[in-house]
Amino acid sequence: MRNIVAVVATFSILVAAVTITVFSQSQTSDQNRFVEKKSSKKDDISAEKIPVPSGPYSHPEKFSLRPSKSISKDEVERLKLALHKASYFKPLSDKSVQCLLCPRHCLIKDGERGACRIRANYDGTLYALTYGKPVAINNDPVEKKPLNHFLPGTKSLSIATIGCNFGCIFCQNWHISQEYPERGEHLFIVEYFARLIPGKSDLTVFTPSELVQLAKLLGADSISYTYTEPSVFYEYMLDTAKEARKAGVKNIWVTCGYLEEKPLRELCKYLDAANVDLKGFSEEFYSRYCGSNLAPVLKTLKILKEENVWLEITNLVIPGANDSDEMIRKMCVWLKENLGTDVPLHFSRFYPNYKLQDRPETPFSTLQRAAKIAKEEGIKYVYIGNVWAEGVEDTLCPDCGKRLVRRRLMSVLENHIKDGKCEFCKTSIPGVWSLNSSK
Ligand code: SF4
Ligand SMILES: [Zn+2]
Numbered sequence: 061m062r063n064i065v066a067v068v069a070t071f072s073i074l075v076a077a078v079t080i081t082v083f084s085q086s087q088t089s090d091q092n093r094f095v096e097k098k099s100s101k102k103d104d105i106s107a108e109k110i111p112v113p114s115g116p117y118s119h120p121e122k123f124s125l126r127p128s129k130s131i132s133k134d135e136v137e138r139l140k141l142a143l144h145k146a147s148y149f150k151p152l153s154d155k156s157v158q159c160l161l162c163p164r165h166c167l168i169k170d171g172e173r174g175a176c177r178i179r180a181n182y183d184g185t186l187y188a189l190t191y192g193k194p195v196a197i198n199n200d201p202v203e204k205k206p207l208n209h210f211l212p213g214t215k216s217l218s219i220a221t222i223g224c225n226f227g228c229i230f231c232q233n234w235h236i237s238q239e240y241p242e243r244g245e246h247l248f249i250v251e252y253f254a255r256l257i258p259g260k261s262d263l264t265v266f267t268p269s270e271l272v273q274l275a276k277l278l279g280a281d282s283i284s285y286t287y288t289e290p291s292v293f294y295e296y297m298l299d300t301a302k303e304a305r306k307a308g309v310k311n312i313w314v315t316c317g318y319l320e321e322k323p324l325r326e327l328c329k330y331l332d333a334a335n336v337d338l339k340g341f342s343e344e345f346y347s348r349y350c351g352s353n354l355a356p357v358l359k360t361l362k363i364l365k366e367e368n369v370w371l372e373i374t375n376l377v378i379p380g381a382n383d384s385d386e387m388i389r390k391m392c393v394w395l396k397e398n399l400g401t402d403v404p405l406h407f408s409r410f411y412p413n414y415k416l417q418d419r420p421e422t423p424f425s426t427l428q429r430a431a432k433i434a435k436e437e438g439i440k441y442v443y444i445g446n447v448w449a450e451g452v453e454d455t456l457c458p459d460c461g462k463r464l465v466r467r468r469l470m471s472v473l474e475n476h477i478k479d480g481k482c483e484f485c486k487t488s489i490p491g492v493w494s495l496n497s498s499k
Contacts, residue, residue: 130172131242133182136189139242140264144191146179147295148323155184162225162291162318163356176292177240178223189241190221191296192265196236196287197253199278203470205286205314206406206445207372208455209491210333212465213472216312217280219271220287221296226316227351228339229415230378237288238414268300272307281495282332286314294323301330308495313369317360318352324360328367333492335372335406336361340382341391349381349416358394365399370492372404374445377422377430379410388430392437401438402490407431409446424449441490460485 136143148160155170159179166174173180178189202216224237231237247264254263256277257270266274275283283304285297290313301311310332317336319327338357339350346354364371375391377383395403407430409422427444434442444452453467455477462484466474476483480493 142191146186149186282310404441
């Protein structure tokens, strides 16, 4: 055990060193670019100039230049991908199936796969190809999800497999979300964590109970299903969540919220918290930038609230795309009317990425403007993320106004919430503040 702690400590120092280096570099260039941006005209960041897909989503190739949607069963076996029977699908004639997991409801012919690229049909049965095959693992601060009202200062073992049911052209993790599982490379980081589990021989597969074991070994109080879209590795997430619940480890779903009601309600039985990316607030935005649609996401938000899952929302603010006062206000009004004013809202800075490289990162002033609108609409807990600025990550008491949680770079520096209440005026602060809190 001591060896494990030593290895983990060394690794954490290395990661911290790399993170600090990268971060300080990005801050330097960030400041330079900020000066440049002041002179750029608003027209230069118009959404009209971006070549993006239009109309309803029909096929992944529409926004992906990646090859073949087919993969043979032999190839799946040769590559040691998983052949885990999917939970939600309907067999059709001629060995086709319809996937019923997410609102895309892909019609999948024998030997082909759905839009998320990781669900394949062989002989009329649908299989999940990434069950037990994480592509990313890390022990993150829970603030990175981001969750600011859920066990602050704790670690969350964060995992993902390849695949996504969205095609966001601004995806920050596109190299794993928009990839095909057969093209996944040998992953040092997965192997590194696998070696921490005593006696583990296959270093590329993690069973649900091994993930829970790893969370315990690393001192994580929760497991987060995150980075890509966890709905597409639903069975793996659900089985892990069940094991975690038995072991007293919490479950966090970080998601675009595009999941059908039946599997969602089943998942909610084991979920403790969720952060939903509300990517914009119009059907036009979802269709154009994500190849998807908004209505099912709003339905998911209501269900999470109904099912008493602790909920926070993230809105990535993209210059010229979803940053108008009108859209932000409309979103805040909807949140207030449908979820109440206690659900924390995180406005997050966009950085040019993937297919959306024609505009600068979000100006800090835009994020401040968004936060101001949210507060005007009565949202009580509003945060700004992906930005290094004093106070933007802090939790303030809505009653006495005192600073309750002081954060810096996703670390908790001070916490004045005691038994779920403001230490100064005793106002209750919504959230999950201790491991013993039940749903
Ligand atoms: S989970 Fe994948 S295969 Fe199923 S409907 Fe959604 S995108 Fe299609
Ligand atoms: Zn107070």
